[in-house]
Amino acid sequence: MAKNIILIGFMGVGKGSIAREIVKQHPMVALDTDDVIESMENRKIKKIFEEEGEAYFRAIEQHVAEWLESDVRNTLISTGGGFFKVKNLKKIGTVVLLHADFDTIHRRILAHPNAEKKLKKRPLFQDEARARALYDEREKHYMKAADIVIDVEGKSPEKIAKEIIKKVIRK
Numbered sequence: 132m133a134k135n136i137i138l139i140g141f142m143g144v145g146k147g148s149i150a151r152e153i154v155k156q157h158p159m160v161a162l163d164t165d166d167v168i169e170s171m172e173n174r175k176i177k178k179i180f181e182e183e184g185e186a187y188f189r190a191i192e193q194h195v196a197e198w199l200e201s202d203v204r205n206t207l208i209s210t211g212g213g214f215f216k217v218k219n220l221k222k223i224g225t226v227v228l229l230h231a232d233f234d235t236i237h238r239r240i241l242a243h244p245n246a247e248k249k250l251k252k253r254p255l256f257q258d259e260a261r262a263r264a265l266y267d268e269r270e271k272h273y274m275k276a277a278d279i280v281i282d283v284e285g286k287s288p289e290k291i292a293k294e295i296i297k298k299v300i301r302k
């Protein structure tokens with residue numbers, strides 16, 4: 132497998148969790164674009180949004196996307212929920228959309244023992260109605276960007292990882 136695999140989808144749909152589960156079941160290197168950005172900037176995403184604004188963050192996402200395209204291979208890449216908007220997404224690798232409806236995602240975040248912290252670190256998930264509107268606005272664009280759509284509704288991370296390994300990694 133020379134191509135990268137890129138997990139896209141709305142905030143909290145499980146991109147990070149599923150990437151961690153995939154590498155448990157199928158040894159490969161994984162990275163997360165939000166983690167790369169936090170490490171480059173030496174500050175949290177929340178702080179970057181507060182101190183520099185969203186446009187600055189999107190420009191770094193594009194910069195990271197260019198690096199991924201030119202220098203990264205054979206890697207499982209989980210992304211922030213807005214990363215799918217980078218200009219060269221399809222050139223980075225096979226794009227896998229994790230899909231669930233908004234209420235499922237919201238319920239899952241709230242079910243976490245650290246729910247408050249999980250919500251706080253996501254600047255675009257501060258207000259439920261605005262997050263829902265963002266979901267509605269993005270849904271068709273996620274679908275359009277995806278090579279493969281994986282429905283994550285009502286499935287455990289173990290099961291979702293197995294499905295991706297079978298359909299995308301080992302295919």
Ligand SMILES: Nc1ncnc2c1ncn2[C@@H]1O[C@H](COP(=O)(O)OP(=O)(O)O)[C@@H](O)[C@H]1O
Binds near residue numbers: 240249286
């Ligand atoms: N398949 C799943 N079933 C139940 N809870 C899940 C599942 N996938 C993720 N979660 C939970 O949903 C929350 C958000 O997951 P996370 O991986 O942080 O999402 P993302 O990286 O897409 O923002 C976490 O609390 C995680 O434990």
Ligand SMILES: O=C(O)C1=C[C@@H](OP(=O)(O)O)[C@@H](O)[C@H](O)C1
Binds near residue numbers: 210
């Ligand atoms: O949807 C978005 O635009 C964003 C999603 C976040 O990542 P998660 O999807 O991991 O929450 C993070 O990149 C930033 O807060 C912006």
